[in-house]
Amino acid sequence: RKEVEQDPGPFNVPEGATVAFNCTYSNSASQSFFWYRQDCRKEPKLLMSVYSSGNEDGRFTAQLNRASQYISLLIRDSKLSDSATYLCVVNNPSNTGKLIFGQGTTLQVKP
Amino acid sequence: DTAVSQTPKYLVTQMGNDKSIKCEQNLGHDTMYWYKQDSKKFLKIMFSYNNKELIINETVPNRFSPKSPDKAHLNLHINSLELGDSAVYFCASSPGQGRPETQYFGPGTRLLVL
Numbered sequence: 001r002k003e004v005e006q007d008p009g010p011f012n013v014p015e016g017a018t019v020a021f022n023c024t025y026s027n028s029a030s031q032s033f034f035w036y037r038q039d040c041r042k043e044p045k046l047l048m049s050v051y052s053s054g055n056e057d058g059r060f061t062a063q064l065n066r067a068s069q070y071i072s073l074l075i076r077d078s079k080l081s082d083s084a085t086y087l088c089v090v091n092n093p094s095n096t097g098k099l100i101f102g103q104g105t106t107l108q109v110k111p
Numbered sequence: 112d113t114a115v116s117q118t119p120k121y122l123v124t125q126m127g128n129d130k131s132i133k134c135e136q137n138l139g140h141d142t143m144y145w146y147k148q149d150s151k152k153f154l155k156i157m158f159s160y161n162n163k164e165l166i167i168n169e170t171v172p173n174r175f176s177p178k179s180p181d182k183a184h185l186n187l188h189i190n191s192l193e194l195g196d197s198a199v200y201f202c203a204s205s206p207g208q209g210r211p212e213t214q215y216f217g218p219g220t221r222l223l224v225l
Binding site (some may be wrong): 008041042046069085087092097098099101103104109 | 129140151152153154156157159161166167205207213216217218219
């Protein structure tokens, strides 16, 4: 089983749609969770951290379910500029400096 | 005023050659990393240095040798390049160990081995 699993997609949605991505992780001892965004042929950039109580940043909402070892990202009112690959990232509990990246979910927002 | 820079951006070379990729960060960070992103887009850590000291060394062939002359630089030398080494190599930095969310990535070096 992969340490961090995501549906690679692609997810094709119209502008204005709401879209949700899910991610599961295998190590129940992981403590830190993040969503990174990677544009085509660019480097990954931190989108947001994921906190136990869930957190929101504008149109983006992240949720964590520790019992199910599941992380989600919800994007409301999708914009063309949201088109990118979204990487689910979890820290290695035995080495907090080590990040484990999922394969990423590709989102394509169409006009 | 790029935060994390890498050179070269593109590298095309023949099997068996030796090549180096350079990375510099001007953020004053203590920790630097090398990642490999393969054709299936998986991003995997290879090495990490904290204040010039190696702290993460994943299962990477010993043809790959990182070198950190100072905490602002982390270079990657690859000997006897193989076809499977073709990938995008990202350098990253963070303020220190234990704060993984603040990793800043360089633009990547696209390596193609022919």
